[in-house]
Amino acid sequence: MSYQYLTNTPLDEAVKNYLDALSAQGLNLGDERIPTQDALGRVTARAVYARICAPHYNACAMDGIALDARITFGATETTPVRLKSSDYTWVDTGDPLPAGCDAVIMVEDVVEEGDTIILYSAATPWQHVRQIGEDISAGDMIQPSFTIITPAGMGAMLAGGILQIDVLKKPVIGIIPTGDEVVLPTDNPAEGEVIEFNSTIFSGMLRDWGYTPKVYPIVADKPEEIRRALEIAADECDGVIINAGSSAGREDFTAAAIRSVGEVVLHGIGIKPGKPAVLGMVKAPHKDGVIPVIGLPGYPVSGIIVMELVFKPVLNALTKQRTETPAIVEAVLSRRLNSSLKYREFIRTRLGLVSGKLVAVPLSRGAGVVSSFVKADGIIDIPQEREGYEAGESVQVRLTHSMEEIRSMLVVTGSHDPLLDEVADLMRHRWSGSLVGSSHVGSMGGIMALRRSEAHLGGIHLLDEASGAYNIPYVQKYFPQGGVVLVECVQRTQGLMVAKGNPKNIQGFADLAELEFVNRQKGSGTRILFDHLAGQVGMNLDSLRGYNREEFTHTAVAAAIAAGTADAGLGILAAAKIYDLDFIPVADEQYDLLIAEEALELETVQQFLEILQSQAFADRLEKLGGYTLRNPGRIIKWH
Amino acid sequence: MSYQYLTNTPLDEAVKNYLDALSAQGLNLGDERIPTQDALGRVTARAVYARICAPHYNACAMDGIALDARITFGATETTPVRLKSSDYTWVDTGDPLPAGCDAVIMVEDVVEEGDTIILYSAATPWQHVRQIGEDISAGDMIQPSFTIITPAGMGAMLAGGILQIDVLKKPVIGIIPTGDEVVLPTDNPAEGEVIEFNSTIFSGMLRDWGYTPKVYPIVADKPEEIRRALEIAADECDGVIINAGSSAGREDFTAAAIRSVGEVVLHGIGIKPGKPAVLGMVKAPHKDGVIPVIGLPGYPVSGIIVMELVFKPVLNALTKQRTETPAIVEAVLSRRLNSSLKYREFIRTRLGLVSGKLVAVPLSRGAGVVSSFVKADGIIDIPQEREGYEAGESVQVRLTHSMEEIRSMLVVTGSHDPLLDEVADLMRHRWSGSLVGSSHVGSMGGIMALRRSEAHLGGIHLLDEASGAYNIPYVQKYFPQGGVVLVECVQRTQGLMVAKGNPKNIQGFADLAELEFVNRQKGSGTRILFDHLAGQVGMNLDSLRGYNREEFTHTAVAAAIAAGTADAGLGILAAAKIYDLDFIPVADEQYDLLIAEEALELETVQQFLEILQSQAFADRLEKLGGYTLRNPGRIIKWH
Structure with a gap:
């Protein structure tokens, strides 16, 4: 049996090389025009300029009377001004400022005596008037290119008369599950069958990031079938994930499949879990440039790590977004952790604030232990050059929960009994968000x-x-x-x-x-x-x-x-x-x-x-x- | 003309009283059963327990050979152990551990000599075996009640044989736009017409928070019509927003409409913008308890503030979630700000890091200036008891952008020219996420x-x-x-x-x-x-x-x-x-x-x-x- 050796490229270098290779060939999404009201979370394809002013007329900003401010000049407590009904107009907030008027006096300051109105202070020109363009002037740039559209952004564009906008197409990412042993989710799997839930996890991550996942049927471990599936997905999607078969075992055909259709940029990253990832690209049949094709390891934890650390920056490049640095905290390690000099290692951990110090209690390191991601509050990042940490040492942790949640968490460490989970559940019934x-x-x-x-x-x-x-x-x-x-x-x-x-x-x-x-x-x-x-x-x-x-x-x-x-x-x-x-x-x-x-x-x-x-x-x-x-x-x- | 006076209840007290009043009457959503694969972002209605173990059989964790570890005992570099083909079975990762075996030796450590295999070190029992339940044991609580379901959470539940789960119904929030002057979005409004974009903003906020907005047709300023619309929405939704008409002017009918169908808990909050909000509730015709009905001010900025500060905690109570405290930073104020002792005031601001200090440049305070929310990086929170701040003083700012974005932002302050926006836009074309x-x-x-x-x-x-x-x-x-x-x-x-x-x-x-x-x-x-x-x-x-x-x-x-x-x-x-x-x-x-x-x-x-x-x-x-x-x-x- 032959054994292929993978590279052990450091993570940052792997991501950079991959992005460079993709950019050199061109990463393009294309635009589409959609109604502004449907644009939440989408990315502007070009700068958006207001077509009309907001407000588009001089509008009364208060309920009260509108008038020409000059006729109020000189009014004081001792020398009030009296107005006859032809001097003013009653207005509501939002009404157009009547012709000949340049100010509004609010109803609270208006004293009525029959038809006569008495004012005890003068108005200043343009008071309580929302002038044309106060919010937005026609021609103003409301949003620059490649901006993620927020609720207020939609409001501002509609205020500026923009009913339709050009946005980047929402990337469709194909997910091809492979493996003779994998089966669709079931509650009664046979021995040797592996429940295929990775595509559900990856789909969820893609949705959380604003993309559209497209899950293809499970493909058997046959090189030709994987190649066919990849060709179809590459034709229909803006990026493709092939899940499992990314390593170098006798049934690992992902790298070969990508190579037969496109190019493998890199195979093997110096991280654990996640080492056997394949970073490739395929000429996009339906547009200019290439689409990224990534082979993810079969273990869910490895797959999640590579999705987060490698594929997310690639998708960000596709949609012209910056990749945010994760929030990092320092925490005290609760027990000794060994780590290999061969890898940069990521270890899921619980976090908790006890006696004023942030404590990290590492979870299972098993790459198959997906439940550890459910329990984790953060991920300990052990640099490659470290052989590990002693208990009590300070480690860098990437947060996966908010510090506010972590601060409020009750840290229970000791003997296992199911009653602990029952208490925790009952607490959430009585106190929302209890952790x-x-x-x-x-x-x-x-x-x-x-x-x-x-x-x-x-x-x-x-x-x-x-x-x-x-x-x-x-x-x-x-x-x-x-x-x-x-x-x-x-x-x-x-x-x-x-x-x-x-x-x-x-x-x-x-x-x-x-x-x-x-x-x-x-x-x-x-x-x-x-x-x-x-x-x-x-x-x-x-x-x-x-x-x-x-x-x-x-x-x-x-x-x-x-x-x-x-x-x-x-x-x-x-x-x-x-x-x-x-x-x-x-x-x-x-x-x-x-x-x-x-x-x-x-x-x-x-x-x-x-x-x-x-x-x-x-x-x-x-x-x-x-x-x-x-x-x-x-x-x-x-x- | 009569003028109703509103209360000036401090914000925290208003939210607390409103939540207490709602809880006393009962806030219930009800459950529904959905496929686990569709559950991203939903909230568990009860604790989820695993039905099967994951893995559900003892699985080989490496490609290699499986055997009974005892036959390898004593193997060393100098005293290797020789195995005949009946002693072992070739296995791939994920294969069931063959009967009689309790260990796997990875392919890299296997030396083949024809049919014979030579081992230079002993195996320990259960090495490279993923034991039954290593990830999840049947009966384990995978997620407690009222947990927001993440991608990994979906994976863990599928791994535990959970194909369907009970989740809280996704709240449907009705939005009733009112006003004789408001019109659907247009790029050619007549004078006096106000473009109705608030419902788009509020819908977007609700979607961002995980709820389903339902926008009703615009209702004229007629008490009976508003009441009818409210009755219909209360019958179809889990919460209702009536937009505009929340103040006390001659065409403000929201409070009366709520009172005619249900109860007004509070009218008027001591905040600016956002004071004229109506916090009410209506008996839910379709379920136990009440539904919250909120009257939002017509100015978009006021509406957004009340949505965020008042309605969000209410919706969180509905879905049993904690309301996270917003991230707060201290910033140096770039210019003097006055504020009334009558209100707690919220002022949108730009933020930027210059010479190592975080500078807040306040934006327009106009309640109608929705574009200020597009430009804002944060919101200055001025306590009621403060009359304002001098330039150079430190203020508390709630972040609306990430600190990483703010840190990377180029702070341009000076004369206006449209070329500045053009440069900013061109920068984003060349450098992703440039701000x-x-x-x-x-x-x-x-x-x-x-x-x-x-x-x-x-x-x-x-x-x-x-x-x-x-x-x-x-x-x-x-x-x-x-x-x-x-x-x-x-x-x-x-x-x-x-x-x-x-x-x-x-x-x-x-x-x-x-x-x-x-x-x-x-x-x-x-x-x-x-x-x-x-x-x-x-x-x-x-x-x-x-x-x-x-x-x-x-x-x-x-x-x-x-x-x-x-x-x-x-x-x-x-x-x-x-x-x-x-x-x-x-x-x-x-x-x-x-x-x-x-x-x-x-x-x-x-x-x-x-x-x-x-x-x-x-x-x-x-x-x-x-x-x-x-x-x-x-x-x-x-x-």
Whole structure:
């Protein structure tokens, strides 16, 4: 099997070279004339000049009387001027200034005595008159070329008598999904089928940027079919995305397809994720110049990164827009991050403001983990020449949420329990826009985050083997000086999750020896509980298959068992229920909340506690199953 | 005539009271189920939980071979492991992990020898495998309630097997334009007709915010008709805007119409512009609760301000979104601003970064000047308790453009000439997104702005009466220490603009005595030229009618003459041509550019000068007429 090597061009150089190559061949969109009223968000193709003045006549700017200001000259409190009805005209705002008049006096200043009007102060010429062209004079340039049209811009053009304008055509961007394994979205995919949702993501990004996506049918991994699809799309679109097959594996035909129709400018960018991108161009059959054709990697995260960092500047060049530099903030890294010297790396991260410092909690680096983009508040940008950062170091983060949202976010770091998401959801029902950012790092991870002032609160369920007590001994040990408050949350049942019907007839820990286990990550309360219980029955953990296979959530353990890749794992009833697994209860434990003392008075923390004590929360736990509520929200004394 | 007094409720209190009143009656939108692929920008009506895992099977994460990791244990550089073909399976990225395998070795690490494969290092279990649920586990909450759906959010939901989701209905907001005088957009309105472009502006704002506007036909100023229109809109929409008639004049029926169908919560807000707003609600015939009905002032600027500050928070409450605080910056005010203690005032302003300080150059305060919103980079927010600010004081500005745009903007302050807009337009053709912010304050205003380091450059055409020379004597006088560069721009012809056919037979200044003149503002080069020429012929300026009527641009003067409200004014040929006026040349003058020395090396200034010397610029001036180009861009020695 042959292996093609890609280039490792630095990002900025790749974008510049690509733009230069496209510009040299010509990037043209063409114009169209549309009604001004339909032009929101479109781009002017040329400067727009007013055809008429606004206002187009001298208009009264107040309700009152119009007159020739000269007849009021000399009026004062002591020497009022009296006007007869032929001296003035009653007018409303917007009325044309009557002939012979050059001023309006507002109704509040007009004293009527029968037909006579008495004025106690003089008018100045042109007062309360909107003179012709006050807003816009005919001939004035209302908008220069290549301006994105705003609501006020539409108003100004209509005021200036512009009923139709020339705008750049709205770019149509073709998206060609490829792959023998990809299938249209389904809720029941067969093993080996990959749900094709990338085109939905890319379409959404294009729409957000003001372009029109055009998604083509899925094309099989056959060079000739990909080439045909590209030819059709190039004929119908102003740019084309071929998704997947952009790497150099045995079924990666994108680069070859582009080469057979046009030219590959560059294949391979020194970024991670996103390295195997193909930047190409094809002569546009329907217009002058070329159209950009980009091969995006198949993993959604890689695709999104290349769309944002490479394709967006290209589309901006097409529509003559500047590419805005993303908003960058400095944040303190919550844990160590390694990075290769081979790439500039982009890592999704949660952000939160804790104790006045902005904390970055990195999310999964997996290129297939699209949910990380849903959770992310920003993207850590690690330069190529860095081997990584230590915990506590300052990193550069590109914001994907507003700083206002980030500032208001409740930062929850600790043990995973689905109840955290339920509380967050209930908060949004009661307080619009309420935001909770949860990171699942296990109970010990939560304790460490609170010690470093990197979280407002965290869930913990830690059994102290010596005393048999939950949580309090750990808090006493790790917070000898105080600084935290322990708050009762729930009692929950832990048990062995096994396949439906318990085919291996597992009754307890003693039965696990010859089976395939799936564990939780080190530092998680569930793993500590497992070790404790296994120790009680004298299990040899070294010989337990799968003991080192780590998952980060109860549901992930349940999923592994449901799929048949493991026989058993320790977890909570709620997770077993979701996956329709059998459940052998082994212990009831105390899942509590550790809250930074200085965060206790935060509005969001108080709201969190309020929800904990609500009937709505009790109802949701009832549905999940396996929980007991005694005094949620009660502060537990521990020193 | 009766005059109703409005309340003067402070803005924050008005919004709070209005929201409280609406909430007390219930603001409900209702849900609908739509395909996930169509959900971009919509708002989840409830929490979305994954139905399937993503990936939904253990998937190979690399091209290579899959195997049971145990058979590789012990492999090193010196003790390689040899595998026969039954030990492994070739796999591509995305393939299901074959039964019995728990690891993938990437193709780069595989050494083939016929059918045998040699491995020089051991695999660890689960390496290069995307385990079931790595991204999302079935049952996980993918998005909480009331979340705006992003491209990645759509992807995550499709990955989780969610093909349809429940979203809040997209609010339909009815817009009822009212007024006997308003007409549909036209380029040939009759006197007294007001072009109805407000509904286009409000529609655009609603679309930008994610709502669906529904514009109703224009309704006459008849209470019964407005009431009928409101009833229909309330039946069809989730909110209603009645535009104009919101004040308390004799034809202002909005408050009464709302009262006849529902309730007015508040009439009159302590802001300027925007005071005469009506905040009301009507029982929703088609659902539980009420719908907000708002009466907006007729002036577009007032309407926009009330839309943004009052209606947007209401719509956010409807869709359960937080209202983001606008980005605020501090800027140095370029000129004095007075403000009434009666109102909190909002004044559109240009912003620019000059000599490291952010300068605010306030725009027209006229509530009818919609073009000011097109030019504005921000809005100065003057608290009610302030009587104003002195020039040089720091003010709070709400940004309407990004700081990056503002930072890159070339700040041009000085004499008005249409050539400035032409240069700005040509710059955008050559350099995408190039921005020039011009303020027309006259030649002397430009000199003062440069002295205060509040502009990068300005146009001046100042005649020194003593020497008869242009510009240099002024620069010598006002910049004795240097700090500026004078750059040749154009020679242009000034003349008297008079009505087509010159009906009053004006041949020169001597003929102006008995006529209606229209002047330029104090400090403008044109006014100084006029005074000089008038002095030469011994005119008595005090007796010249219209001498104190001031316009800020050549085109505004031409517009006044074209409309017949003045007989003559001094200006340039280009303006006379646009309005088809007769033109009596009186002087050729030098229009030059004064550039701050420290700005000379700025990219934008260099670009400006490059355009000045281009053929494209010469061609545009040729079209405008009345200009002579000698050595545009030449630096003029003056000290």
